[in-house]
């Protein structure tokens with residue numbers, strides 16, 4: 001389901017990038033977009049205010065704040081903290097337009113359903129690189145006792161007994177455990193009386209951090225061979241919780257610098273925070289990661305980039321959200337790389353743009369073959385989603401000459417300071433504001 005066109009989406013801001021110079025230096029990693037968005041939904045379950053520290057100030061967290069406010073919650077944003085004060089009586093509606101602008105709509109709806117026994121919500125937004133189903137979310141709502149029906153504006157879920165009940169649900173999909181449906185199920189179960197069980201749960205950091213958030217606040221959460229067990233609580237505490245660093249932004253900066261022949265020192269992050277599948281792919285390309293005595297993690301590039309054979313997969317595999325950037329970096333590797341997509345049937349919205357720079361990429365089913373090293377030349381391109389835009393930026397930074405990239409709305413959805421950070425590393429980037 002495509003994100004609804006908005007003022008933001010029609011923003012014609014573009015950036016000009018003059019590439020071809022090695023980028024190096026030290027920059028911070030922001031709080032994770034995707035973890036923050038799931039924690040926002042979890043915060044709605046609390047009975048007293050929740051303070052999320054380190055949440056990134058990006059379009060998507062702003063939209064989520066507006067969605068929470070529409071339910072009656074008070075949301076204050078300042079000093080890098082997002083304070084959510086859930087209301088006594090929650091309006092059981094996820095805003096029909098705002099809900100179509102973010103991916104976590106069904107997860108937010110689960111929190112509302114858990115609190116009120118009913119919810120109306122639109123189909124989620126987020127990037128539309130392929131169909132992104134929500135049947136497992138709906139199955140969890142049904143298992144929790146809700147009647148779920150399609151209506152004109154999306155979906156209505158309502159529990160006869162006015163409250164959710166403990167339940168069992170399988171959150172597996174043909175592409176592996178669903179991250180979003182696991183969180184949806186957790187939030188429903190956190191407010192149900194009794195013990196719930198989810199089989200084949202996702203263990204992405206978004207899930208484990210939401211589980212830690214709930215467990216810290218009195219909800220019983222336990223993972224074993226059977227699945228994820230959650231026992232609900234009538235009272236959920238509040239208080240502070242720090243949003244973990246953004247592993248996707250960290251990977252993006254590693255790949256951007258390596259594509260230019262440089263290296264980076266990332267603060268607020270450690271080598272262990274990189275999923276093993278990502279570390280393996282970077283090592284195969286000739287990039288190693290080491291924690292630094294002064295804090296943070298440093299990369300080292302060992303000679304020319306080497307080709308990589310890798311496939312995305314569930315945590316701790318290679319994250320799907322890093323595959324477009326990896327493809328962009330590997331256009332500079334000395335040989336043919338293969339990158340398989342396993343979380344989605346396809347995710348190749350970056351390919352056409354990369355070819356415009358001169359990249360040699362073929363797509364067979366869900367596998368990309370990248371032949372390098374290609375000579376990249378400055379190009380004029382337009383990005384259509386959040387990771388495609390960073391892939392195109394990487395190509396522009398590695399290219400000879402000046403490039404123009406449109407579609408900066410997608411960057412602002414998820415990255416608070418990517419362009420200033422690249423400038424700190426030595427990139428020559430000019431932002432040319434546009435407008436609707």
Ligand SMILES: CC(=O)N[C@H]1[C@@H](OP(=O)(O)OP(=O)(O)OC[C@H]2O[C@@H](n3ccc(=O)[nH]c3=O)[C@H](O)[C@@H]2O)O[C@H](CO)[C@@H](O)[C@@H]1O
Nearest residue numbers: 131132133134135136137173175178179180181321343344
């Ligand atoms: C496991 C995983 O890596 N999930 C990724 C997924 O999370 P997100 O939560 O958006 O998506 P899911 O993990 O739920 O979806 C994974 C796959 O399962 C399918 N599916 C999902 C739910 C459902 O009810 N039925 C169904 O068939 C989806 O279409 C997709 O092919 O996209 C995010 C944005 O790219 C990434 O940050 C996450 O890392």
Ligand SMILES: C=C(OP(=O)(O)O)C(=O)O
Nearest residue numbers: 103125126127321386387
């Ligand atoms: C696709 C992504 O985000 P969303 O699910 O919010 O569209 C992403 O974070 O790479």
